[in-house]
Amino acid sequence: MFKTYSALKKNGVIGINERNVRYVSALNPRKFFYKVDDKEVTKTLATAVGIPTPELYGVIKDARDMKRLSEFMDHPDGFVIKPAQGSQGKGIFVVEGPLKGGWRLSSGRRVDLDDIKFQINNMLSGMYSLGGQPDKALIEYRVKFDDVFGKVSYKGVPDIRVIALKGIPIFSMVRLPTAESDGKANLHKGGVGVGVNIATGLTARAMQFDRLIEIHPDTAHPLEDIQAPFWDDILLMAAKSYDVTGLGYIGVDVVLDREKGPLLLELNARPGISIQIANRRGMREVLERAMALSAVNRTASERVKVAKELALELNPLAVNSSS
Amino acid sequence: MKTSLRHAAILALALIAVGLGIFFVKAIALHYPLVPGAQATLWDFEIYIEFEGRNQPARIESYIPAGDVERTFPQEEFYNGSFGLSLAGEPTTRNRKAVWTYRYPANRKVVRYGAQTLGETQSTPLPLWFRESLTSVMPFEADSVKRQAFIVWSGNLRQRSADDFSFADLAIKETFEQRTNSEQYADEIEALLDNNSGVIGRLQLARQLLQSQGIPARIAGGVYLSEARRRVETRRWLEYHIDGEDFRYFPGGAPDRFFTIWYGTKPLVEARGVDNLDVQIALRSRDTEATSIAQNAPGRLGDVGRAVGFNNLPLTTQLVYEVLLTIPVGIAILVFLRQFIGFKTLGTFMPVLIGIAFRETALLNGILLFTLLIVLGLALRFYLERLHLLLVPRLAVVLIFIVMAMAGITVLMTGANQAIGLSISLFPMVILTMTIERMSIVWEESSAGEAIKQGMGSLAVASITYLAMSNDHVEYLMYQFPELLLVLMGICVMMGRYTGLRLSELWRFRALVGS
Numbered sequence: 001m002f003k004t005y006s007a008l009k010k011n012g013v014i015g016i017n018e019r020n021v022r023y024v025s026a027l028n029p030r031k032f033f034y035k036v037d038d039k040e041v042t043k044t045l046a047t048a049v050g051i052p053t054p055e056l057y058g059v060i061k062d063a064r065d066m067k068r069l070s071e072f073m074d075h076p077d078g079f080v081i082k083p084a085q086g087s088q089g090k091g092i093f094v095v096e097g098p099l100k101g102g103w104r105l106s107s108g109r110r111v112d113l114d115d116i117k118f119q120i121n122n123m124l125s126g127m128y129s130l131g132g133q134p135d136k137a138l139i140e141y142r143v144k145f146d147d148v149f150g151k152v153s154y155k156g157v158p159d160i161r162v163i164a165l166k167g168i169p170i171f172s173m174v175r176l177p178t179a180e181s182d183g184k185a186n187l188h189k190g191g192v193g194v195g196v197n198i199a200t201g202l203t204a205r206a207m208q209f210d211r212l213i214e215i216h217p218d219t220a221h222p223l224e225d226i227q228a229p230f231w232d233d234i235l236l237m238a239a240k241s242y243d244v245t246g247l248g249y250i251g252v253d254v255v256l257d258r259e260k261g262p263l264l265l266e267l268n269a270r271p272g273i274s275i276q277i278a279n280r281r282g283m284r285e286v287l288e289r290a291m292a293l294s295a296v297n298r299t300a301s302e303r304v305k306v307a308k309e310l311a312l313e314l315n316p317l318a319v320n321s322s323s
Numbered sequence: 324m325k326t327s328l329r330h331a332a333i334l335a336l337a338l339i340a341v342g343l344g345i346f347f348v349k350a351i352a353l354h355y356p357l358v359p360g361a362q363a364t365l366w367d368f369e370i371y372i373e374f375e376g377r378n379q380p381a382r383i384e385s386y387i388p389a390g391d392v393e394r395t396f397p398q399e400e401f402y403n404g405s406f407g408l409s410l411a412g413e414p415t416t417r418n419r420k421a422v423w424t425y426r427y428p429a430n431r432k433v434v435r436y437g438a439q440t441l442g443e444t445q446s447t448p449l450p451l452w453f454r455e456s457l458t459s460v461m462p463f464e465a466d467s468v469k470r471q472a473f474i475v476w477s478g479n480l481r482q483r484s485a486d487d488f489s490f491a492d493l494a495i496k497e498t499f500e501q502r503t504n505s506e507q508y509a510d511e512i513e514a515l516l517d518n519n520s521g522v523i524g525r526l527q528l529a530r531q532l533l534q535s536q537g538i539p540a541r542i543a544g545g546v547y548l549s550e551a552r553r554r555v556e557t558r559r560w561l562e563y564h565i566d567g568e569d570f571r572y573f574p575g576g577a578p579d580r581f582f583t584i585w586y587g588t589k590p591l592v593e594a595r596g597v598d599n600l601d602v603q604i605a606l607r608s609r610d611t612e613a614t615s616i617a618q619n620a621p622g623r624l625g626d627v628g629r630a631v632g633f634n635n636l637p638l639t640t641q642l643v644y645e646v647l648l649t650i651p652v653g654i655a656i657l658v659f660l661r662q663f664i665g666f667k668t669l670g671t672f673m674p675v676l677i678g679i680a681f682r683e684t685a686l687l688n689g690i691l692l693f694t695l696l697i698v699l700g701l702a703l704r705f706y707l708e709r710l711h712l713l714l715v716p717r718l719a720v721v722l723i724f725i726v727m728a729m730a731g732i733t734v735l736m737t738g739a740n741q742a743i744g745l746s747i748s749l750f751p752m753v754i755l756t757m758t759i760e761r762m763s764i765v766w767e768e769s770s771a772g773e774a775i776k777q778g779m780g781s782l783a784v785a786s787i788t789y790l791a792m793s794n795d796h797v798e799y800l801m802y803q804f805p806e807l808l809l810v811l812m813g814i815c816v817m818m819g820r821y822t823g824l825r826l827s828e829l830w831r832f833r834a835l836v837g838s
Contacts, residue, residue, distance in 0.1 A: 001826075001829065004829045004833070004836055005823075005824060005829060007836045007837075008824055008828075008829065008832055008835060008836060009823075009824070011835050011836070013824070013828075013832050013835050014822075015822075015823065015824035015825055015828045016665075016825065016828070017662055017821050017822050017823065017824070017825065018822035018823070018824075021819075021820060021821075021822045022822055026327075088768070090768060118711045121713060122713065122714065125713050125714040125715065126714060127714045132714070188769065189768075189769060189770075207834065210831050210832075210833075210834065211834060212834050274831075276832065276835060277831075277832065277834055277835060280834070280835065281835070282835065
C-alpha cells in the first residue's frame with residue numbers, strides 16, 4: 001500500500017484532494033463559477049471573444065417561453081435540448097429531425113410534443129442542476145460530428161477535453177463513446193479516454209474504466225496516432241477561456257463539427273483527474289511548471305506557444321514515437 | 324497558497340492546543356475522571372462542640388480547615404444556635420478559626436461545624452508559601468541549660484548526617500526512639516523534652532531541630548480518614564520541605580488518607596466561660612460520582628471547569644447535549660473516511676444522520692429497517708418514473724410513502740410483539756427521501772451496481788459513525804470535556820488541507836504505478 005502510494009507520488013499523480021485544495025479552490029474564485037455553471041452565460045462570454053459555440057436557437061425559462069417552443073424547434077436538421085446548469089451530460093435530449101408528426105431522437109426513439117414539454121419541465125424544475133435549483137432549457141444547433149474519430153466511436157459524439165492552467169493548456173484527451181457508455185462520452189460510464197499530445201494534437205495512449213487499452217472496444221480500431229484537426233484552434237479556444245472566465249483551472253470541452261470546425265460545448269470548473277490515466281502520466285510536474293510560467297502576463301496565442309514548448313520538453317518520447 | 328496553508332496549520336494547531344489545554348487542566352488539576360461512572364469516596368466531617376453555659380460571657384474558639392492546601396473542599400456549614408459567629412485568621416500559620424460567642428448562655432448548648440472533603444494523601448503538595456518560609460530559628464533563648472543541650476545534640480546530629488535529608492531522618496528517628504542507656508545523648512534529649520514527652524512535645528522538638536537547620540517545618544493537626552465513626556481522635560504530624568521535596572512524618576505510621584485542620588501545637592478547641600466542654604469529631608464516608616466532586620472543585624480553576632460544561636442547564640437540555648456532542652465525532656470520522664479512504668456516500672452528511680437514527684434501533688435492526696425502507700422507496704420511485712411527475716411533487720409522494728411504510732412496519736411489528744417497530748419512527752424521513760432520490764438518479768445515470776455500491780458505502784459509514792457515536796466512553800468524554808470539540812475542529816481543518824492520494828485512488832490509478 002505504501003509502495004503504491006510512493007510510486008504514484010513519484011510519478012506525479014495528483015488525487016481529488018490535491019486537485020481541490022491546490023487548484024480548484026486556490027485558482028477558481030467562487031464568484032466566477034456562474035460563468036461556467038450556466039451554459040447560456042458561457043456561450044455569451046465565449047462568443048464575445050470569438051470562441052465558436054453551437055448556435056443558440058432559443059432559451060426557455062418559464063411557461064411563457066414554452067409557447068415559442070415550436071418556433072425554437074423549427075430546424076429540420078435537428079437540434080439539442082439541454083439544461084443550462086446540467087453537468088456530465090445529464091438530461092440532454094438530442095433530436096435528429098421530424099418524424100411522423102413527432103420527432104426522432106438520436107437513440108432512434110420517436111417522441112411527441114408532450115414528451116418534449118415534459119422533459120423541458122423537468123429541466124426547469126431543477127432535476128439536472130446542481131443542488132436542484134430552478135434551471136433553464138437551451139435549444140441549440142445539433143453538432144454533426146467530424147468523421148475523424150468516426151472509426152473509434154460507437155454512436156454518440158466524441159469530444160476533446162483540454163485542461164488549462166491559467167490559460168496554459170497542459171493536458172488533453174479525446175473522449176470516445178462506447179456501447180457500454182450508451183453513446184455518451186463520459187468516462188465513468190465506460191467511455192474511452194485517449195491521451196492527446198498538447199504539442200502535436202496526436203492521440204497516444206488510451207484507457208477505459210481506469211484500465212489501459214490499445215484499441216476501441218467496439219470498433220476494434222487502434223486508438224493511437226490519430227491527428228486531431230484544428231489543433232491550434234482548439235488550444236487557442238482553451239487559452240481564451242481563461243480570459244473570459246477568470247477561472248485558473250478549467251476543463252474545456254470541444255466538439256468537432258463537420259462544417260463549422262471546433263465548437264466549445266462547455267467549461268468545467270472541476271475537471272476530473274482520470275485524464276492522467278488516459279495520458280499515462282501524472283499531472284503534478286506540468287501543473288507546477290505551468291504555474292511558474294503563468295507568473296508572466298501573456299496573450300492567449302503566446303500561452304499556446306508556451307504550452308507546446310512545455311509539452312515538448314516534458315514529454316519528448318511521445319513525439320518521437322509518433323514521428 | 325503557501326500563506327493559506329500556514330494560516331490553516333496555525334489555526335488547526337491553536338484549536339488543538341486550546342482544546343487539549345483545557346482538557347488536561349480538567350483531567351489533571353481538577354481530577355475530572357476520564358472514564359464514565361468513576362467513583363470517589365467523599366468524607367462528611369463534623370466538629371461537634373457541646374458544653375454547659377454558666378450565665379456569663381462565653382467564647383468558644385475552634386480551628387477549622389483552611390483552604391490553603393490543594394484539596395477539594397466543596398461545602399462547609401456552621402450550626403450556631405443562638406451564638407454569634409465570627410471567623411478569624413492567623414496570618415503566620417494561615418490557620419482559620421471559628422469563634423462562637425454569647426453573653427449569658429445557660430443550659431447545654433451545641434455549636435457545630437461541618438464540611439465535606441476528599442482528604443489528602445502523601446502526594447498532596449504543601450503550599451508554596453510554606454516551602455519558602457525559610458527561617459533559621461534557634462530555640463530555648465531563655466533557658467541557657469536547654470539551649471546548651473540543644474546546641475550539643477543538634478551539632479552532633481549534623482556531624483553524623485550527610486545532608487538535610489539524612490539530618491531530618493536522623494533527627495526524627497532519635498526524637499521518637501525509645502531511649503536505651505547506651506544512647507549517647509539520652510540526657511540531652513530528656514532535658515529538652517522535659518516533662519513534655521508526649522507526641523506533641525517530640526514533634527515540637529523535631530520541628531525545632533529542622534528549623535535550626537533552615538528547613539521549613541511545621542506541626543499539622545487533623546484526622547485520619549480511615550473509618551467512619553463518631554469521636555475520631557485528632558492526630559498530629561510533622562510537615563517539612565527539603566530541596567523541592569515535600570515530607571510528612573506521621574508518628575506511629577502514615578495513614579492512606581488524612582484531613583488537615585490546623586497547624587501548630589495549640590489544641591483544636593479552646594473555650595472560656597463554659598463548663599463540661601465536650602468536643603467530638605465525626606466522620607462518615609460515602610461513595611459519590613467522581614465527576615460531581617470535580618464539578619464542585621473550589622477556586623478559580625474550578626470555575627473554569629464549570630464554565631466549560633453543561634451542568635447548570637436543565638436536565639432535559641443536558642440529555643439533548645449528551646447526544647448532540649457526539650455528532651461532531653461522527654462527522655470527523657466521516658470526513659476521514661471520505662478524504663483519506665475515499666468512501667462514496669449518497670449525500671454529504673446523510674450517513675451520520677442515519678447513524679444517529681441507529682441509536683434508537685441498535686445496529687442490526689437499524690440496518691435491516693433502513694434497507695427495507697430504501698428498497699420499498701426505490702420500488703415506488705421507479706414506478707413513479709413512468710408517470711412523468713415533476714421533481715418536487717415526486718419527492719413529496721416518496722416522502723408520504725416513506726411515512727406510510729414506517730407506520731405500517733410499526734403496526735405490523737407491534738402486532739408481532741416486536742418492540743423494534745416503535746423505534747423506526749425516529750428514522751429521518753426527509754433524509755431517507757433524498758437518499759432514495761439520489762440513489763435512483765445514480766441508478767439511472769450510472770448503473771445499478773454504482774447505486775448499490777454507494778448505498779452500501781453510506782450504510783458502512785453510517786454503521787462506523789454509529790459505533791463511534793454510541794460508545795459510552797465517547798459520549799462521556801465529549802459531554803464532560805466539550806473543549807474536545809475544538810480539537811475535532813482543528814483536526815478537520817488539518818484534514819481540509821490534506822492533498823495526498825486517497826486509499827481508493829491507489830486502486831484507481833494502479834495503471835500509473837509503473838514508470
